[in-house]
Amino acid sequence: MSISEKKSISVLKxxxxxxxxxxxxxxxxxxxxxxxxxxxxxxxxxxxxxxxELFLVEEGKVAISKPVKGNLEQVLAHLGPGDHFGEMAILxxxxxxASATAEENCVLLVISxxxxxxxxxxxxxxxxxxxxxxLRTFNARLKATTEQVREAVRWGLEATGYHVEG
Numbered sequence: 001m002s003i004s005e006k007k008s009i010s011v012l013k014x015x016x017x018x019x020x021x022x023x024x025x026x027x028x029x030x031x032x033x034x035x036x037x038x039x040x041x042x043x044x045x046x047x048x049x050x051x052x053e054l055f056l057v058e059e060g061k062v063a064i065s066k067p068v069k070g071n072l073e074q075v076l077a078h079l080g081p082g083d084h085f086g087e088m089a090i091l092x093x094x095x096x097x098a099s100a101t102a103e104e105n106c107v108l109l110v111i112s113x114x115x116x117x118x119x120x121x122x123x124x125x126x127x128x129x130x131x132x133x134x135l136r137t138f139n140a141r142l143k144a145t146t147e148q149v150r151e152a153v154r155w156g157l158e159a160t161g162y163h164v165e166g
Contacts, residue, residue: 043101046096055109061106062080
């Protein structure tokens with residue numbers, strides 16, 4: 001096993017996406033993924049682009065953002081080693097819903113839609129674990145978005161002079 005594969009296994013093991021994976025399953029995934037490097041400030045993908053890859057941060061930091069007005073971007077999340085992003089494009093053929101930019105020099109593990117489909121055929125239990133963890137990710141993000149909307153509504157009401165209890 002190469003040093004690169006050992007490092008990938010370590011990153012996979014620390015990621016919530018691969019929790020519940022056995023050592024053998026981690027080795028299998030490490031053999032499937034490829035790595036990509038991005039320099040600080042480099043665009044990984046832009047909102048609206050088509051995509052079919054999920055990314056896992058091995059080294060560095062990534063900012064997830066959405067355009068607000070003109071060239072102004074609102075950063076939604078700062079991601080570091082073990083965090084994943086881009087999962088919506090791997091599950092659905094929809095355009096990217098946000099942009100991703102390297103905040104530092106980065107090394108990312110890349111899992112393509114084809115990799116996931118092959119895993120479903122060859123290792124269905126491992127693929128089911130990934131899907132379960134993706135559902136957990138979606139649930140957590142939906143809860144966070146709901147809270148943000150609630151706070152924005154509360155702030156908007158208070159800004160107009162309406163008093164909000166609790």
